[in-house]
Every structure is written in structure tokens, then in C-alpha cells.
Amino acid sequence: MEAAITQHRDATGTIPGPRRPHPSSPRPEPPAGRWRQAAPIASPALAALALGLWGIERQGSMWRDESVTYQVAHRPLGELWGLLGEIDAVHGLYYLLMHAVFAVWDGGLVALRLPSVLGMALAAAGVGAIGARLSGHRAGLLAGLVFAVLPIVQQYAQEGRSYALVTAGVTWSTYFFLRATAGSGRRWWTAYAVALAVACWLHEFAAPALVAHGVTLWWSGAGRREVRRWAVAVAAVVLSLLPLAVISVGQAEAQLGWLGRPKAGAWLLFAGLSVPSALLCRLLVTVRHPGAAALTRLALPLLIAPAGLLMTISLVRPWYVDRYVLYGMTGLALPAGAALAWAIGRRHRLVPPLRLVTECVAATLAVAVLLPWSSRVRSPESRKDDVVAVARTVERSARPGDGVLFMPSRRREWLLPYPEVYDRLHDLALARPPEQSDTLHGTELTPSALRRTILASDRLIALQDPAGQPRDPFPGEKLKRRVLREYFTECERVRVHGAQVVVYVRRGVSTC
Incomplete structure (x- = not known):
């Protein structure tokens, strides 16, 4: 995460040596109006919210995992607490949240899925905020929108499980991580630790995001002070997670015993997401897109490290399911949004008629590709059962x-x-x-x-x-x-x- 090297004259008129801003510092941009500043956050959030509410009842269907959420969240607190001591402690905080939701409003399938819709809208806003900080407002806006329309994001935005909320927690912890490593004060490290701790309590497999952030620090050549503060934040997250970890270790066989080792299709999908993202990052660096190096050093570890770590561990002890690391889609959306922003910025080279045709063709292709997927994830057949x-x-x-x-x-x-x-x-x-x-x-x-x-x-x-x-x-x-x-x-x-x-x-x- 490296900004451009700058030079300045001191009071005596001499030129000191080159000074490297902190690796997490964003590239300066011209002053922006309020709407331009808010658009990378508000527009993706509204888009994700609209997509989440579209067909939220999924034609009146519910699959087995959502059925578990619905049953457990409707139990009295005493019975719910007793259950968590035996099994499913990893989902304990989420079940308690859903218990509160149903206590306030027992709205059936809508109430079951609405927290996930809101969580994914919050995550899309976080992607926009990260993209805007690293590569500018247009890149942030487009990254947030790309994230919102990804089929897998739309799917879990309408899932009565914790994965959308975990994604929101990890995404915003990543934004706080950027602010903290830019030397903005201890409050950002506190926000980082709190957001990531909440995400881990919602599901323990949010913890590999810590590994991704560690890779980002190493790759960007962060100083000792930043590494030390990050280590303190990590220690706080791990300590807060210890009670849950102790309980869930005893439940691991019942919780994960159904999993098998990743098959060839899972590895191909992992490569199919990682390689194009790496190529997009390489393109951005080559064309010197604003903040390309910083974005690369943040996005690729977030996309690759958590999934790669769990898949590798699963060769010995199966732990991997793609939804456990859904938050890695943030690392996919960031370079995609920046690449779109770069491509749009070059359209001025086309004559107006050709520019209009190009934009219409691109929009038509996007709709043609995404609409069938969007329709499918809102059907009962998109899940294992009904x-x-x-x-x-x-x-x-x-x-x-x-x-x-x-x-x-x-x-x-x-x-x-x-x-x-x-x-x-x-x-x-x-x-x-x-x-x-x-x-x-x-x-x-x-x-x-x-x-x-x-x-x-x-x-x-x-x-x-x-x-x-x-x-x-x-x-x-x-x-x-x-x-x-x-x-x-x-x-x-x-x-x-x-x-x-x-x-x-x-x-x-x-x-x-």
C-alpha cells in the first residue's frame, strides 16, 4: 500500500531527500462536494438494500440451515442457552440476535432474512468506503456496486444465517485497519479490534481475516509501530474469542464432521477468482491507476489468504465451505471497481457515437450475464432443499x-x-x-x-x-x-x- 513519493522545499529553500508517505495513506484528490463524498458509501448500500429486498421471501421457500435458525431463535432464552452449551456455540451471538428480532417482530421469512439484507448493505457501503479511500470516489462507488451485484453476495443477502453480518464486520474492520495504519490515532485501532471481534463472535471463521491484514502489513513494509499496534489489536480479538473457542473446540466434531475435503471444483473456483483479480491488479499497477499498489496489497490478501488457508487446512482436517469466507468477495470487488473506473476514464478518447454504442453494449452484456443468476438465487432451487x-x-x-x-x-x-x-x-x-x-x-x-x-x-x-x-x-x-x-x-x-x-x-x- 504505497503512495507516490513527493518532494518539498523547507524554510531555507533546500530540498530534503524523497519522503515516502505512510503506505496506507490515500492519494490526495481534489475537494469534493458532499454528494460526491457520500456516493461511494450511500449508492452501493442502497443498491444492495434494493437487491436484498427484491424477492426476499424466495417464493415462500426456506432451506434446512435457515430452518435451524428459525427454530432455535424461537426457543426461550433458557433453552437457547442450554443448546449453545451442547452444540452450535459458533452461531450463538447470531441466534441471540435473531431471538431479539423475533421478539420484536415475528415477521416470518422477511424477519428471518432482513438482518442479512441490512448486513450486506452495510458491507457494500464498506467496500465503497475502502475503494474511495484507496483509489478515488469513482473507483469506490463502482467497487461497492460490483460487490452488491455479485451473485454470491445476492444469495447470502437473502439467507437467514450469519454470513452477511460477518462480511459486514470484516469489511468495516478492514476500513478501520486502513485508517489506523495511516496514523489516524488509537481510536481506529480500537474500532478495528471491536469490529473484528464482533465478526468473529458471529462466526469464528472471520478470524482468518487477521491473517490477510497481517500479509497486507508485511507486503506494504509497515513500520514497527504499526505492526506493534496491530499485534495488540489482534491479541485483544483473540483474547475476546477464547471463551467461544474453548466451547466450540469440544463441539467441532458435531459442528464440522459433515465436511469433506475440497474437491477439484472448489480449487478451480478459487483459482478462477484469484487469477483474474491478480491480473486486474497488475493492469492497474501497469497503467498507474491512482492507489493501485495500495489496493493490490489490501485486496489480494483478503481474497486469497482466508480461503487458501482454510482449503489447505482442509486437506488434513476439513474446515472449508465457501460461505465461511464470503467476506473475501470484498477483495474481488475492489480491483474490479478500480478497473471499471480506469476504463470509464479512458472513454473520452472515443468519438461520441462510438462512446454511446460501447456503453450500451457493456450495459446490455452486464444485464444479460447477471440477470439469470440474480433470478436463480431468488428461487427455491438455489438451495439444497425447501x-x-x-x-x-x-x-x-x-x-x-x-x-x-x-x-x-x-x-x-x-x-x-x-x-x-x-x-x-x-x-x-x-x-x-x-x-x-x-x-x-x-x-x-x-x-x-x-x-x-x-x-x-x-x-x-x-x-x-x-x-x-x-x-x-x-x-x-x-x-x-x-x-x-x-x-x-x-x-x-x-x-x-x-x-x-x-x-x-x-x-x-x-x-x-
């Missing part, structure tokens, strides 16, 4: 006295948000419900007791994963499949997005 569709299908298929089996047991989350459907059925495998057992999905009967309960039912509904999905190897799950195969006849199978609702009857006892 809890609402499952509940409606069960409601249509169920009869009084029917039993229900969840295969596997964690698919109980498909019906838990809908007690008006779930309470009509006899949960054949349930030993203790989630609220009493301090778990997400409840605890189930032993295999021997489970067998007796299933065989006592004449008609039941099994909720299963789609065909081809791996089957859980646990004894209880094996027993469910074996008893249904040996003693029951399938009457009806309805496939909904991400699930199957199958009706079974006992052979020789009941008919379809």
Missing part, C-alpha cells in the same frame, strides 16, 4: 394417527418450524424433543425400542434425502431402512426439491 415444500407435502399426505420417520434423524428440521403439521403426527423415533435435550433435532430411541415402535404403526410417512445421497451408517438409521424394507409396502413417493416424502403401510394390516 422446508416449506416438504411441510406442505406432508400435510397433504398425512392422515390422523400416522407415524413419521426422519431418515436421517437430522431431517427432523424439515417439520420442526411447522408445529401445526408436526404435532399431528406420531414421531416414532423420538426419545426426547430438541427443547428438552438441548439439541437441534432431539434424541432418538435405542434400536430395539425403535423397532417395536415402528412395528406398532400401521401407516407412516418417511422423510428421506433424494435418491443417490449417502446413507448414514449409524445403527438406528440402518434399522429404520431394514424394518421398512421387510415389513412395509410403499404406497406413495412424492419428490420435492431436496427431499422425498414416502408413505408406507404395514403388509397384511393396512392398505394404501
